[in-house]
Amino acid sequence: ETETLWRAAEAYAMATKSSQSMIRLIAVATAIVIALALGLGLGLGLKKDSSSVEVVPTYNLVSDVKLDGLTAATFTDEPKLAFRTGMATTLDVDVSEVTITSAVDDNSRRRSLLAAGLKVTFEVNIAPESGESTDSILATVAAVTQKISETPLATIVTVLQKAFDTIAPTASFTIRVTTQPSTPTVKTVIIVNGITTTTTVCGTNQRVASGACVACSAGQSNKAGDDPAGADTVCDAGVPPPPPPSPSPPPPPPGTYCAANYHVVSNACVACAAGTRRNAGDSASGGDTTCFAISCAQNEHVVNNACV
Numbered sequence: 001e002t003e004t005l006w007r008a009a010e011a012y013a014m015a016t017k018s019s020q021s022m023i024r025l026i027a028v029a030t031a032i033v034i035a036l037a038l039g040l041g042l043g044l045g046l047k048k049d050s051s052s053v054e055v056v057p058t059y060n061l062v063s064d065v066k067l068d069g070l071t072a073a074t075f076t077d078e079p080k081l082a083f084r085t086g087m088a089t090t091l092d093v094d095v096s097e098v099t100i101t102s103a104v105d106d107n108s109r110r111r112s113l114l115a116a117g118l119k120v121t122f123e124v125n126i127a128p129e130s131g132e133s134t135d136s137i138l139a140t141v142a143a144v145t146q147k148i149s150e151t152p153l154a155t156i157v158t159v160l161q162k163a164f165d166t167i168a169p170t171a172s173f174t175i176r177v178t179t180q181p182s183t184p185t186v187k188t189v190i191i192v193n194g195i196t197t198t199t200t201v202c203g204t205n206q207r208v209a210s211g212a213c214v215a216c217s218a219g220q221s222n223k224a225g226d227d228p229a230g231a232d233t234v235c236d237a238g239v240p241p242p243p244p245p246s247p248s249p250p251p252p253p254p255g256t257y258c259a260a261n262y263h264v265v266s267n268a269c270v271a272c273a274a275g276t277r278r279n280a281g282d283s284a285s286g287g288d289t290t291c292f293a294i295s296c297a298q299n300e301h302v303v304n305n306a307c308v
Contacts, residue, residue: 062187100120
């Protein structure tokens with residue numbers, strides 16, 4: 001009888017020990033599942049969904065412009081910086097946002113009797129500021145597109161000439177632009193988890209038609225960003241108002257300023273010598289300034305400080 005009691009007690013102890021081991025195993029498995037849910041976000045509502053954060057792309061606007069009187073050989077580092085500076089001023093962006101992607105001589109037959117020409121392709125990089133929305137950056141894209149397409153040629157020439165005179169004065173370039181910069185093509189750049197995706201999209205006031213970007217009809221508008229690889233899109237009725245103009249520069253301080261083709265000599269404005277030129281605006285109260293030699297194109301000559 002004593003032996004029977006001993007065996008019953010031993011069986012009870014073994015069953016109790018087995019139950020405790022099972023409980024420990026279940027607890028460990030539960031902890032592992034909770035850890036995975038917290039670390040990987042398995043749709044259990046334990047981690048915020050990252051897809052709710054808006055991914056705002058960077059927009060690259062690519063255009064080109066032809067400069068008469070320049071060649072690829074003369075378009076060295078200083079002239080390139082002058083071009084980027086002048087374009088940045090024209091488009092009201094930072095010079096760091098303007099890059100030159102190519103500069104090739106334009107030797108088309110229709111130009112055979114004209115000055116040498118240089119086709120400069122440039123890119124404007126419009127990246128979102130921290131926290132900036134897609135609508136906000138698209139407004140900037142629209143403003144830059146309008147300035148590329150609609151800024152008067154005379155304004156572009158004046159701004160570029162000033163930049164060349166300031167940054168590359170020894171070269172004595174005379175800047176001439178005879179055609180409006182091309183309507184920019186637009187690319188979006190999105191970086192997610194270290195992977196960069198670049199897509200060519202339709203520009204401002206364009207829509208998708210049969211896999212191509214086409215201009216909106218007169219009186220209609222559309223934001224940039226439609227994907228030509230997707231379905232056809234439509235433009236909205238009514239063109240939005242143009243962006244506000246850039247603020248005017250402050251007026252110069254009181255004093256005497258020289259007219260065009262005059263330079264400063266001993267605090268007086270003196271006419272440039274024949275065959276030389278200088279932009280207006282030198283202050284007679286400042287130091288002496290110098291006129292630059294005029295470099296005319298083939299089949300041109302100088303008359304009254306200008307190439308004709």
